[in-house]
Amino acid sequence: AQSVTQPDIHITVSEGASLELRCNYSYGATPYLFWYVQSPGQGLQLLLKYFSGDTLVQGIKGFEAEFKRSQSSFNLRKPSVHWSDAAEYFCAVGAWGAGNMLTFGGGTRLMVKP
Amino acid sequence: EAGVTQSPTHLIKTRGQQATLRCSPISGHTSVYWYQQALGLGLQFLLWYDEGEERNRGNFPPRFSGRQFPNYSSELNVNALELEDSALYLCASRGGQAYLETQYFGPGTRLLVL
Numbered sequence: 769a770q771s772v773t774q775p776d777i778h779i780t781v782s783e784g785a786s787l788e789l790r791c792n793y794s795y796g797a798t799p800y801l802f803w804y805v806q807s808p809g810q811g812l813q814l815l816l817k818y819f820s821g822d823t824l825v826q827g828i829k830g831f832e833a834e835f836k837r838s839q840s841s842f843n844l845r846k847p848s849v850h851w852s853d854a855a856e857y858f859c860a861v862g863a864w865g866a867g868n869m870l871t872f873g874g875g876t877r878l879m880v881k882p
Numbered sequence: 883e884a885g886v887t888q889s890p891t892h893l894i895k896t897r898g899q900q901a902t903l904r905c906s907p908i909s910g911h912t913s914v915y916w917y918q919q920a921l922g923l924g925l926q927f928l929l930w931y932d933e934g935e936e937r938n939r940g941n942f943p944p945r946f947s948g949r950q951f952p953n954y955s956s957e958l959n960v961n962a963l964e965l966e967d968s969a970l971y972l973c974a975s976r977g978g979q980a981y982l983e984t985q986y987f988g989p990g991t992r993l994l995v996l
Binding site: 802804810813875 | 886915917924925926927930938940972974976983984985986987988989990
């Protein structure tokens with residue numbers, strides 16, 4: 769069975785600083801990987817996804833993620849964080865053959881200091 | 883284009899009652915997924931419906947059930963409510979024939995069981 773680990777429950781960064789959110793996955797085949805963001809009281813918004821091809825994926829709001837098969841990782845990065853980026857971030861792996869049902873990590877709550 | 887919509891936004895029930903949650907997918911999407919986001923348990927896959935049929939379900943008891951209507955909207959029913967059913971229930975829809983298509987999430991229904 770697939771699993772996703774987000775080692776950091778909380779991260780605080782200063783506005784304008786760079787950001788990296790960690791994600792490690794376990795999946796027996798080629799993974800389909802996603803990053804979603806959830807603002808308080810809201811649903812999930814897709815930031816970016818990786819299915820195949822270029823291992824560096826660009827997303828919305830200036831986010832990018834890099835797929836590293838050897839490390840089973842799919843870390844999310846942003847070069848300069850804005851106060852509006854404060855939210856909870858979820859990494860997920862999609863299960864091919866099960867309708868792409870998503871298995872989520874526990875989430876990382878990002879706080880941005882002014 | 884309208885996104886995934888869910889109703890009601892909030893629902894308060896007492897233990898033992900039944901709850902009905904509704905989801906309307908993005909126009910043209912035929913697959914609907916339900917996820918539960920409970921405190922301390924994270925986001926967990928509940929059910930997947932496609933073309934009116936239940937295709938897969940997560941590790942939840944049978945009192946969690948649902949259906950998909952001919953217009954592809956969906957209903958989640960939770961019978962014999964328990965306190966631990968209190969959670970945010972998220973619906974997502976997916977279009978396309980390939981499992982590689984992205985799931986788009988609605989804002990959720992927050993269920994509180996007293």
